[in-house]
Amino acid sequence: MDARAGYEPLTVERLPNRLVGIGALAERVGPDPSAWTVEEVGDGNLNLVFIVGGPRGTVIVKQALPYVRLVGDSWPLPLYRAFYEYHALSRQAARAPGTVPEIYHFDEAQALIVMEYLAPHVILRRKLIAGERVAGLADFLGRYCARTAFRGSELSMPSAEKKADVALFAGNVEIPAITEALVFTDPYFDAELNSHTEGLAPVVAALRADVELKVKAHQALQRFVSNTETMVHGDLHSGSIMATESECRVIDPEFVQYGPMGFDIGMLCANFLMAYFSQPAHRDADLESYQDWILGVIIQLCAVFEEEFRRLWATERTGILFPATLFEDQGHESGAACDAVLAGIWRDAWAVCGIEMHRRCLSLAHNADFEDIADVAARAALEARNLMMGADLIRSAENIRGAEAVCDMARDFNGKDIL
Amino acid sequence: MDARAGYEPLTVERLPNRLVGIGALAERVGPDPSAWTVEEVGDGNLNLVFIVGGPRGTVIVKQALPYVRLVGDSWPLPLYRAFYEYHALSRQAARAPGTVPEIYHFDEAQALIVMEYLAPHVILRRKLIAGERVAGLADFLGRYCARTAFRGSELSMPSAEKKADVALFAGNVEIPAITEALVFTDPYFDAELNSHTEGLAPVVAALRADVELKVKAHQALQRFVSNTETMVHGDLHSGSIMATESECRVIDPEFVQYGPMGFDIGMLCANFLMAYFSQPAHRDADLESYQDWILGVIIQLCAVFEEEFRRLWATERTGILFPATLFEDQGHESGAACDAVLAGIWRDAWAVCGIEMHRRCLSLAHNADFEDIADVAARAALEARNLMMGADLIRSAENIRGAEAVCDMARDFNGKDIL
Numbered sequence: 001m002d003a004r005a006g007y008e009p010l011t012v013e014r015l016p017n018r019l020v021g022i023g024a025l026a027e028r029v030g031p032d033p034s035a036w037t038v039e040e041v042g043d044g045n046l047n048l049v050f051i052v053g054g055p056r057g058t059v060i061v062k063q064a065l066p067y068v069r070l071v072g073d074s075w076p077l078p079l080y081r082a083f084y085e086y087h088a089l090s091r092q093a094a095r096a097p098g099t100v101p102e103i104y105h106f107d108e109a110q111a112l113i114v115m116e117y118l119a120p121h122v123i124l125r126r127k128l129i130a131g132e133r134v135a136g137l138a139d140f141l142g143r144y145c146a147r148t149a150f151r152g153s154e155l156s157m158p159s160a161e162k163k164a165d166v167a168l169f170a171g172n173v174e175i176p177a178i179t180e181a182l183v184f185t186d187p188y189f190d191a192e193l194n195s196h197t198e199g200l201a202p203v204v205a206a207l208r209a210d211v212e213l214k215v216k217a218h219q220a221l222q223r224f225v226s227n228t229e230t231m232v233h234g235d236l237h238s239g240s241i242m243a244t245e246s247e248c249r250v251i252d253p254e255f256v257q258y259g260p261m262g263f264d265i266g267m268l269c270a271n272f273l274m275a276y277f278s279q280p281a282h283r284d285a286d287l288e289s290y291q292d293w294i295l296g297v298i299i300q301l302c303a304v305f306e307e308e309f310r311r312l313w314a315t316e317r318t319g320i321l322f323p324a325t326l327f328e329d330q331g332h333e334s335g336a337a338c339d340a341v342l343a344g345i346w347r348d349a350w351a352v353c354g355i356e357m358h359r360r361c362l363s364l365a366h367n368a369d370f371e372d373i374a375d376v377a378a379r380a381a382l383e384a385r386n387l388m389m390g391a392d393l394i395r396s397a398e399n400i401r402g403a404e405a406v407c408d409m410a411r412d413f414n415g416k417d418i419l
Numbered sequence: 420m421d422a423r424a425g426y427e428p429l430t431v432e433r434l435p436n437r438l439v440g441i442g443a444l445a446e447r448v449g450p451d452p453s454a455w456t457v458e459e460v461g462d463g464n465l466n467l468v469f470i471v472g473g474p475r476g477t478v479i480v481k482q483a484l485p486y487v488r489l490v491g492d493s494w495p496l497p498l499y500r501a502f503y504e505y506h507a508l509s510r511q512a513a514r515a516p517g518t519v520p521e522i523y524h525f526d527e528a529q530a531l532i533v534m535e536y537l538a539p540h541v542i543l544r545r546k547l548i549a550g551e552r553v554a555g556l557a558d559f560l561g562r563y564c565a566r567t568a569f570r571g572s573e574l575s576m577p578s579a580e581k582k583a584d585v586a587l588f589a590g591n592v593e594i595p596a597i598t599e600a601l602v603f604t605d606p607y608f609d610a611e612l613n614s615h616t617e618g619l620a621p622v623v624a625a626l627r628a629d630v631e632l633k634v635k636a637h638q639a640l641q642r643f644v645s646n647t648e649t650m651v652h653g654d655l656h657s658g659s660i661m662a663t664e665s666e667c668r669v670i671d672p673e674f675v676q677y678g679p680m681g682f683d684i685g686m687l688c689a690n691f692l693m694a695y696f697s698q699p700a701h702r703d704a705d706l707e708s709y710q711d712w713i714l715g716v717i718i719q720l721c722a723v724f725e726e727e728f729r730r731l732w733a734t735e736r737t738g739i740l741f742p743a744t745l746f747e748d749q750g751h752e753s754g755a756a757c758d759a760v761l762a763g764i765w766r767d768a769w770a771v772c773g774i775e776m777h778r779r780c781l782s783l784a785h786n787a788d789f790e791d792i793a794d795v796a797a798r799a800a801l802e803a804r805n806l807m808m809g810a811d812l813i814r815s816a817e818n819i820r821g822a823e824a825v826c827d828m829a830r831d832f833n834g835k836d837i838l
Contacts, residue, residue, distance in 0.1 A: 154644050159599065160592045166647075167589035170582045177578060180739055189744045208749060215756045218741045222760070225573050225739070226648045226677075228585075229641075258645075320599055320644070322637045325608045330627060337634045341641070 142304025354393030561723025
C-alpha cells in the first residue's frame, strides 16, 4: 500500500499543472488552472494543506508528506495515512452525517485528498484562546461522539463488516504508534522528545514517582491498543474541530483506528479542560463567565453523548451485543445493560482525559492554549493545575460520578497554587 | 480466500490416490500409496480426520468440510478455517514449543493439513469420564495458557507484528461467530438449536429471568469480540486436548482469534468443573479422591499460569505495554502492574468459565461428561449444580479471590440438591 512510484509533494507553484486533470477540481474550482489561486496553509504537524480557489469556488487539497512535518524528515511517516483518512472520513460521514468535510477526490498514489473548503470556519482552539463562544458546540460534539461510537461498534454493525473494518484499519500502524508513545508513555519517563515549561520539574517528578498512576496510564494503553470497540477519530482535540459562531466540523482523522468507545470524548474533554485552565493568562474581563461557558460545554457535551447513545441503544441496537432476544423479547428492560456499557465508556474516557492533559504539557506537540502564554511563570502555574488534575482523573477514573464531578474538580484545581 | 475450484472432500478409498504426490506423506508414511492404511476417525463436530499409516509411520490428515459436520450441509461453514488452523498451530508452536502437533504439509485449496499422529494419546475428556489421571496435566496446561497469552500480546510482541496478526485473524469470521452465538447468547434465550435435559426447565427459567446475569454475560461477549489482547485458541475444552498418562498436546485451534488473555484458561477451567460435577454418575469407588484430583488440577493449573506469567513478565516484557522505562529503569517495581493485568485476566476468565458451564448444558454441542449419563434424572441433578455455579461465577467474576475459592464453590454446589 505504500509503494509510491511517482509520488511527489505538491508546491504552490506546481499545483495547478499537476492537478489540472482532476475532474472534481475543474468542476468545483474552474476548468482553467491559470485562473486558480493557491495558498499553502498547513499549520498542523503532519501534512501539506492548500486552499485552491477559482471562478467556480474553493476547495482544500490535502497531501500527506512522508515524514512528520513538525519534526522533519528525520521522522519518516507513511504516506498511507491519506488512505486511512479517506476511509475514516467516508465512515464518519455515514455514521454522523454532516459532521465532516465532503470528499471530492482521492488519489492514493499521491496520498492526496481534495475536499470541501470550510469557510468562514476557523480552528476551534483559536476561538477558545480568543474567548469566543460557539453556539451548539456541545450538542454537535456530543452527538458526533455518540453516533460514531455506537454505529461503529457491534452494538450496531454486522459482525463480519466490523471485523473486516478492524482488519483494514489495523494496517494503520505508525500513526497510532505516535499516540501510543507520545500520549500514553513519554510523559511518564525522560523521553528524548519531551519538553516542559521551566518550573514544572517538581510536578513532573511527582507524576513519575507515582507507580499507581503509571500502572493506570498503561492499563488505559492496554485498552487503547487491544480494544477494538469502535472506529475512533483518534486525535479529537480542539485543533481537529473547525467552527464558525454556530457551525462545526470535525477534520483530520488520520489517527483513525478501532479503539475504545470512550477514547474520543475523553481526549475532547481534556482539551476543553486545558482551554479552561489556560484562560487566566488570556483574559481578565469576562474570565469567570468564559471559564463557566467552557465547563458548561463539557457538561452538556457529556449529557448529549449519553442521551444520544441511549437513543441509539433503543432504536438501532441491531448488532450481536445485548440483543433484544436477551432483554426486550423476554419482557426485560435493557437499561441496566446500557448503564453498564456507558460506565465502561466513562471509565476509559476519564483515564484518557487525564493522560491527554499530561502529554500536552510534557511530551512532544504541546497545545497553543498553554504555549501561547509568554509569561513562563504564569504558564507553569496554570499547567501545574492541569497536570495535577490529570493525575487525579487517571487515578480515580473508575469512580468518577459524571461530568459535573469533573467540572467541580476543575474549579477546585483552578483555585490552587501548586508550585 | 475461499474460492475453491478443485476442492473435493477426501474419502477413505480415494485418499491414497489423491495424496500420492505429497512429499511429506511419501517421506513419513511410505512412497507406495497401495501400502497405506486409511481410517476415518473424525468424531468432532466439524471436520474429516484420517489416520494414514504405512511402512514408514503414521500421520493425521485433517480436511475441513464446507459445512458443520454435526448439523449437516444446512449449516455451511467456510473452508478457510484450515488456513487459520494452520497459522494458529504455527504460532502456538513458536510461543509454547512442544504443545501442539507438528505440521508436515498444508494445502490451502483442499483445506487440508497433514500433521503429526499422536499415539497413544486419547482425548482428555474420555480420560476424565473414565476416571484416569494424567501426570503433569496442570503444569502443561498452565504453562501453555500463560505462554500463548503473554507471547501473543503487546506485552511481548512488536506492535506492528501484532497488528498485522490481528488483521490476518480478523478474517476468521464465521467460526468465532459460532462462539458468539452458541456460547455467549443462545443459553440465555429460547434459541432454535438449544436443548437441555428434561427436568432443568426451572433452572433455565431462573437463568433467563436474571437480567444482571445476562448483562454480565454480554459484557463478557463485548470483551470477546472487541478485545484483541492475544491470540487465543478459542475452543480449549477437554476435547481439544490429547493426553497419555504423562504427556499432553493441544489440538484443533480453528476457533482461533485475537481475544482476551483470560479466555482460554476460563473455558478450560469450566470443562474441568463439568468433569468434576459429572463424576458421581460415572463412578462410586474412588469418587471423592478423583473429584479432589480434578479440583487439584484446576488449582495447580491456575497457580502455574500465574507463576509462568510472572516469569515472562520479568524476563520477556519487550512490548510497548508497561515497559521497563516506566518502572524498573526508574527504580520502581512493576509487580503492581503485573497484579493489575492478572486481575483483568481472571475477571475475564471466571466470567467465561461460568458462561461455558451454561452453554454446554443448554445450547448446541453438549459435552460427553454429562451426555454420557443415561439416567436422565441423575444427569439433570448434576447439570443443575453446574448451571447454578456457572451463574454464581458470572455474577461474581470481578470479586473471585482465586482458583481455591472457585474450587470451594464447586465443593459447596457438589453437595446441593437443586431440583
